[in-house]
Amino acid sequence: GRGFRPEGTVITFPNGVQVGGENVTIMAGPCSVESREQIRLSAQQVKAAGGQFLRGGAYKPRSSPYSFQGMGVDGLKLLREVGDETGLLVITEVMEISQIEVMLPYIDCFQVGARNMQNFNLLRELGHVRKPVLLKRGIAATIEEVLLSAEYILSGGNYDLMLCERGIRTFETATRNTMDISAIPVLKKLTHLPVLGDPSHGVGKREFVPAMALASVAAGADGLLMEMHPNPDKAMSDGAQSLYPEQLEKLVEQLRQLAPVV
Ligand code: PEP
Ligand code: MN
Numbered sequence: 001g002r003g004f005r006p007e008g009t010v011i012t013f014p015n016g017v018q019v020g021g022e023n024v025t026i027m028a029g030p031c032s033v034e035s036r037e038q039i040r041l042s043a044q045q046v047k048a049a050g051g052q053f054l055r056g057g058a059y060k061p062r063s064s065p066y067s068f069q070g071m072g073v074d075g076l077k078l079l080r081e082v083g084d085e086t087g088l089l090v091i092t093e094v095m096e097i098s099q100i101e102v103m104l105p106y107i108d109c110f111q112v113g114a115r116n117m118q119n120f121n122l123l124r125e126l127g128h129v130r131k132p133v134l135l136k137r138g139i140a141a142t143i144e145e146v147l148l149s150a151e152y153i154l155s156g157g158n159y160d161l162m163l164c165e166r167g168i169r170t171f172e173t174a175t176r177n178t179m180d181i182s183a184i185p186v187l188k189k190l191t192h193l194p195v196l197g198d199p200s201h202g203v204g205k206r207e208f209v210p211a212m213a214l215a216s217v218a219a220g221a222d223g224l225l226m227e228m229h230p231n232p233d234k235a236m237s238d239g240a241q242s243l244y245p246e247q248l249e250k251l252v253e254q255l256r257q258l259a260p261v262v
Helices: 036-049 073-086 097-103 120-126 143-154 183-190 199-203 206-218 245-255
Strands: 025-029 053-055 089-093 109-112 133-136 161-165 195-197 223-227
Touching: 025 036, 025 245, 036 053, 036 073, 036 245, 053 073, 053 223, 073 089, 073 097, 097 120, 109 120, 120 143, 133 143, 143 161, 143 183, 161 183, 183 195, 195 206, 199 206, 199 223, 206 223, 206 245
Parallel strands: 025 053, 025 223, 053 089, 089 109, 109 133, 133 161, 161 195, 195 223
Antiparallel strands: none
């Protein structure tokens, strides 16, 4: 895929929102879709803060099989419903091939999670869909491995691909992962693809998320994927790293000092 669009890939979504241009794109919402009320309020808050995409997991790759696994198709329907109500695009995680067809009518962008970055069969299949994909860096993946995973999608003919740094596992335990800010300019140099930062999974603690979001954009990120919950203390997953709605609003204002948010 490298060199195919040397001037840089710009992905245009059905409502005209572009990722990869001069602007910074904000994708935000809860880790998981939990209920109509929760996801509707989330969408309203993301919209009010100035976001373009609503995120929320319907299929959740939980480390424990005993943790909440997501609402499935009901969650997809709710995402579409409140996305349309608020005029937000919808991004949500696909975990296996059989979910692709199910998801297509409801979503605007597939998210491949860190744990599936090297699920090569899934990647190959996503190369054959005509819907954008955001590919997250694996928990212990090198930059080269990210690029090779990206090739699985690009070589199938799907060029609407974004990469996302979401923190890697290191010896450090003060944060959940180590947000590798340097991956952003490196990936920008090595590919023509939009690169986003996910500071929520990057650090795992909400108080450090704004700093890593600003750092990502200063380092050249084309957008941010961030967790925000109307009531993070009651969240069914990743509450500790989910921003309060007012934090997101303030952060977007700060981001506007660095780049246009549209
Ligand atoms: C998520 O976005 O909620 C998620 C599970 O992310 P990751 O795949 O980066 O762990
Ligand atoms: Mn999460």
